[in-house]
Amino acid sequence: MNMDFSWLYEIPTRNLALLSIAVFVGFYWLGAIFLRPILRQFVKHTAGSNDIVGYVLSCFCVFYGLLLGLIAVTAYQNVADAGSNVTREAAALSALYEDVSRYPDPYGQNLRWLLRDYTRYVIKYAWPLQQKGIVPEEGTIRAEAFHDRLLDFQPTTPAEEILHAEAMRQLNHFLECRRMRLFSVRSALPASMWYVMILGAVLNLAICWLFDMRFLTQLVLGGILAAYLGTMIFLIVDMNQPFRGDVSVSSEAFETLYRRMNED
Amino acid sequence: MTTTSISRRSAVKSGVAATLAAARALSPALFVGCSLGIPPRARKVTVGMLHSQTGPLAISATSLRDIELFSFEKINAAGGLLGCQIDALAPDPRSRTDLFEKRSRQVLDAGAVAVFGCWTSLSRKAVLPLFEERDNLLFYSVQYEGNESSKNVVYGGLVPNQQVLPTIDWLTGAGGGMKKKIFLLGSDYVFPRTANFIAKKYLALKGLKPAGEAYYPLGHADFGPAVKTILASGADCVLNTVNGDSNLGLFAALHAAKIDPAKVPVVSTSIAEDELRSLLPEQVTGHYAASCYYQSLPSENNRRWVADFRNEFGSDRVTGDPMEPDYCLVQLWKQAVERAGSFETEAVRQAFRDGLTFDGPGGQVRLDPKTQHTTKYFRLGKIRADRQFDIVHESESPIDPDPYPQIAFPGWSCDWTKNGVTRGAEVDINGNV
Numbered sequence: 001m002n003m004d005f006s007w008l009y010e011i012p013t014r015n016l017a018l019l020s021i022a023v024f025v026g027f028y029w030l031g032a033i034f035l036r037p038i039l040r041q042f043v044k045h046t047a048g049s050n051d052i053v054g055y056v057l058s059c060f061c062v063f064y065g066l067l068l069g070l071i072a073v074t075a076y077q078n079v080a081d082a083g084s085n086v087t088r089e090a091a092a093l094s095a096l097y098e099d100v101s102r103y104p105d106p107y108g109q110n111l112r113w114l115l116r117d118y119t120r121y122v123i124k125y126a127w128p129l130q131q132k133g134i135v136p137e138e139g140t141i142r143a144e145a146f147h148d149r150l151l152d153f154q155p156t157t158p159a160e161e162i163l164h165a166e167a168m169r170q171l172n173h174f175l176e177c178r179r180m181r182l183f184s185v186r187s188a189l190p191a192s193m194w195y196v197m198i199l200g201a202v203l204n205l206a207i208c209w210l211f212d213m214r215f216l217t218q219l220v221l222g223g224i225l226a227a228y229l230g231t232m233i234f235l236i237v238d239m240n241q242p243f244r245g246d247v248s249v250s251s252e253a254f255e256t257l258y259r260r261m262n263e264d
Numbered sequence: 265m266t267t268t269s270i271s272r273r274s275a276v277k278s279g280v281a282a283t284l285a286a287a288r289a290l291s292p293a294l295f296v297g298c299s300l301g302i303p304p305r306a307r308k309v310t311v312g313m314l315h316s317q318t319g320p321l322a323i324s325a326t327s328l329r330d331i332e333l334f335s336f337e338k339i340n341a342a343g344g345l346l347g348c349q350i351d352a353l354a355p356d357p358r359s360r361t362d363l364f365e366k367r368s369r370q371v372l373d374a375g376a377v378a379v380f381g382c383w384t385s386l387s388r389k390a391v392l393p394l395f396e397e398r399d400n401l402l403f404y405s406v407q408y409e410g411n412e413s414s415k416n417v418v419y420g421g422l423v424p425n426q427q428v429l430p431t432i433d434w435l436t437g438a439g440g441g442m443k444k445k446i447f448l449l450g451s452d453y454v455f456p457r458t459a460n461f462i463a464k465k466y467l468a469l470k471g472l473k474p475a476g477e478a479y480y481p482l483g484h485a486d487f488g489p490a491v492k493t494i495l496a497s498g499a500d501c502v503l504n505t506v507n508g509d510s511n512l513g514l515f516a517a518l519h520a521a522k523i524d525p526a527k528v529p530v531v532s533t534s535i536a537e538d539e540l541r542s543l544l545p546e547q548v549t550g551h552y553a554a555s556c557y558y559q560s561l562p563s564e565n566n567r568r569w570v571a572d573f574r575n576e577f578g579s580d581r582v583t584g585d586p587m588e589p590d591y592c593l594v595q596l597w598k599q600a601v602e603r604a605g606s607f608e609t610e611a612v613r614q615a616f617r618d619g620l621t622f623d624g625p626g627g628q629v630r631l632d633p634k635t636q637h638t639t640k641y642f643r644l645g646k647i648r649a650d651r652q653f654d655i656v657h658e659s660e661s662p663i664d665p666d667p668y669p670q671i672a673f674p675g676w677s678c679d680w681t682k683n684g685v686t687r688g689a690e691v692d693i694n695g696n697v
Contacts, residue, residue, distance in 0.1 A: 106542045109580065110323075116578050117330070124337075141356040145318045145326070216278075262578055 006133060008237055013246035017234045024230030028205045028222045036209040036218070043210050053210045060207060064200045068232050071193060075239035082184040082242030083249040089177035090253035093119060096174055097261060099167040100150070104160075107153045112261075114146040119258045127251040130243040135185045143178060147171065188241045197236070201229050309348040309607055311336065312371030314381025314391070319359025320483050320509040325383045327538045328405065329354055331587045332380050334576055335594040345601055359508075361386045368394050377607035378403060378597055380590065384482070384507065385409060385454040392417065399609050403597060405590035407533060407555075409458030410667040411693075413678040413685050415613065419637040420593040420629075421586050422556055424462045425666040428503070430642040431531050431554040432466055434657050435501055439644075440529075445475035447499035449490060449506060449514075452479035456505035459533065461693040462672040463503060469671060475499035484510050487517035494528075495521065504532040511535060515547040525550030531644070536584030540651040549649045556640040557588035557626035558653040566625040582651070583625070592624040592638065596631050617681055627662065634679040637665030 008016060043049040093115060100111035118139065126136035150171060155161040208222045238245040313332050315325040336350040344350065353371050357363040364387040371379055372394070379395075380403045382388040388404055395402045395416040407422035435443045448463060450456025456479060464474055476497035478490055487510075494502060506514050511532070518530065531552040537559050540548065559570055559582055569591070570583050597612070599620050604611035620631045630639045639662035645653030668676035668688075675688020 109541055113578065113581065120577070138354060141317045145322055148318050
């Protein structure tokens with residue numbers, strides 16, 4: 001089960017980053033004011049309490065830092081994989097377009113139109129839907145229309161047979177890449193990861209409240225740590241879904257292809 | 265050195281003051297309109313498109329989907345309709361009559377305020393009961409046989425008095441070579457059968473009889489026997505109401521039989537530029553099509569429209585009938601919605617009553633409030649080798665629609681500004697009144 005953070009992606013990236021930092025720093029400061037006096041009771045009379053808290057915090061930070069780092073890498077990898085799929089799909093589409101351009105008319109012309117139609121749909125309709133986390137369905141109809149029309153063609157010469165076989169191979173590759181793109185639209189970190197990540201951040205800040213130091217120093221140093229945690233969490237949120245947010249896959253590969261198709 | 269210690273109270277005070285100041289400073293960026301900078305969601309209105317994108321009818325119907333998308337995109341880019349962005353829903357009925365009703369239900373369940381679509385009369389008749397039951401509007405842009413009028417359908421295509429009858433006038437007149445033996449060839453469904461029924465009545469008025477009549481199932485490919493029948497009948501021309509991919513087989517058979525278009529021209533009612541791209545020029549050049557619009561129309565309005573469409577969809581795309589009527593229907597619907605200030609069916613229908621006109625690429629069209637059909641120019645085009653048409657004949661002015669020509673449907677009429685359909689004697693399209 002994925003947590004629904006849809007509303008987050010509607011916030012402009014800069015505002016989302018500022019919001020994430022503000023939430024973490026605000027949480028830390030509010031905790032420093034209201035919870036710190038209570039938590040401090042547990043270590044108040046312990047000699048060298050700051051050393052103990054510092055030791056616990058550094059141990060905790062190692063584990064938490066590793067977790068955050070790995071999650072960030074995983075999220076980035078998801079985006080990169082989706083990006084590769086998109087590039088492969090556009091490349092397969094381009095190769096298919098070249099193949100069908102060699103077909104005799106009217107098949108060749110019809111097939112080219114259908115591929116252009118598919119590409120246009122991906123850019124104008126599928127991409128905005130993907131950016132909302134919705135799997136675009138109508139592209140399937142366009143891909144099927146192309147598939148049907150390609151199967152209508154009956155090669156009459158050995159050269160056409162070779163060309164047709166290659167086009168069918170490219171079509172299968174294209175359909176595979178397309179399916180992978182659609183699968184990746186909804187891919188995101190599982191809810192359990194988010195729970196662990198948020199709990200880790202809260203505990204991290206809670207340990208900082210245990211330090212015995214001047215209040216202003218507490219606010220400043222803890223605030224800096226909270227701000228960075230907020231930034232890290234923002235980064236992971238932004239990369240969480242491959243087609244959403246600022247760090248996401250763009251439709252550039254399809255746009256370039258469509259421009260080239262229209263120049264032909 | 266003296267250290268000034270800051271008390272918790274003063275630190276809290278300073279902290280709160282600083283936080284408030286920061287919040288105040290950041291709030292314009294963070295909380296624009298209390299929305300965190302989230303752009304306001306555009307209001308949306310769903311419009312359905314029922315066009316076969318796969319199967320034998322896809323060759324023609326896909327272009328209607330494209331012209332509608334093109335129109336909606338333009339409307340959306342200009343700010344939408346009544347402040348709403350049009351969200352087009354286009355499921356695929358796969359050229360299967362049984363799926364049209366299912367797909368209609370799907371788009372109406374999704375809240376579509378209007379549906380543009382259907383190609384064959386079979387598909388239109390399959391969805392009609394659903395539109396009437398739910399009181400929704402279907403905009404149908406393909407030429408059809410008439411003998412129908414529903415307050416839930418706006419008919420944008422030619423009816424027989426705007427297409428078949430003027431074609432017969434031309435064929436039997438000086439322009440068409442005073443033909444006397446017209447062979448009626450069609451696909452086997454309601455449009456060709458009804459259109460030919462009307463044609464026979466009209467020929468009888470002129471003292472003529474068809475040279476022959478034959479029907480083949482939709483999707484039929486082997487027209488060799490049909491061509492033999494035509495030749496055997498001694499026909500001097502063919503009125504062709506074959507629809508869809510079947511025309512490929514028909515023209516291949518005509519070409520194989522070496523039928524000379526100069527001697528036995530075929531006038532098709534369902535062939536436009538879009539269909540020509542699948543037909544081999546050597547098989548069709550010199551034959552004719554009866555229509556209301558051709559891409560080759562020389563008007564400035566048309567040139568601009570064609571250029572816009574090609575700029576968007578590719579320079580080798582073509583426009584034709586029924587793309588132009590379909591585009592006009594979208595514009596007439598837009599006008600009606602704006603006039604009504606509402607997407608509600610009844611309000612939009614009331615706006616039709618005011619009489620709407622639109623200067624389309626093929627000339628001005630007027631939505632006739634009585635019949636909910638549109639006025640049309642009749643144009644006869646001769647097929648060129650470059651898959652375009654030379655316009656060889658054009659009506660002097662737009663022809664008013666008559667879904668119930670009295671020669672074929674005596675006593676029948678339609679007036680949606682009054683009582684709706686007035687029924688006459690039941691008519692059997694096989695000829696028995």
